[in-house]
Amino acid sequence: MIFKRKVQKxxxxxxxxxxxxxTSLEKEMMDFGYSVGNQMxxxxxxxxxxxxxxxxxxKLAKTADFFQDAPFSYPFTYVIMDHFFPKSKFILTIRDNSEQWTDSLTKFHSKLWGDGKNPLSKEELLNAPGIYPGFRYDVIKSLFDVTDDDLYNKRVLRNYxxxxxxxxxEYFRHRPxxxxxxxxxxxxxxxxxxxxLNEKPRKTTFSWENKTADIKK
Structure with a gap:
């Protein structure tokens, strides 16, 4: 009997x-055979x-091949991961511009936890489901320098x-x-x-997952 050794990713x-x-990137990584970290x-x-x-x-980063979103998308984390996991690769996913990203985030949160039209208020964000009461509010306040009366300030979010x-x-400027x-x-x-990633293509384009427009109120 011949056993095939699993290729280390x-x-x-x-x-x-x-x-x-x-989310779309995560799906493709799974298709490539990467084990994906537990997002929760x-x-x-x-x-x-x-x-x-x-x-x-x-410790969590030792449990799989691929990680995305919190806390790996937060500032500073990539520096620590780069130090503790040398020879890792990093992918910076972007939108066409900062305004597109800001509008997408604001509308996504509004469709999930608000009226689907207006930016969330402090009360709505405090009542949004999370790992503890007020978690969503705490995240917004810890990431963005915003006030309670304007939690989705466009200028602040675009700058972020x-x-x-x-x-x-800049961090990877000399390591393309x-x-x-x-x-x-x-x-x-x-x-x-x-x-x-040195992977063989299985198709030609991405499948876009988790579109804000696909969420129904």
Missing amino acids: SKVFCVGLNKTGT DGTRLTNDWKKREFSRII YNQHNNNVK NDLLILNISKPTAYIELCDF
């Missing part, structure tokens, strides 16, 4: 913000990240998006082979991903 971290196609376990470590305590986040992306690009900047809406995005 490189560890890959998606460091793009939520609502940049991370990652979300539960948000308070660790807020205190810059990375020990449990590092641009700053995050610029910081990631370790970072892929990926806009999954581009016709060439899927092939770019395959080339970056």
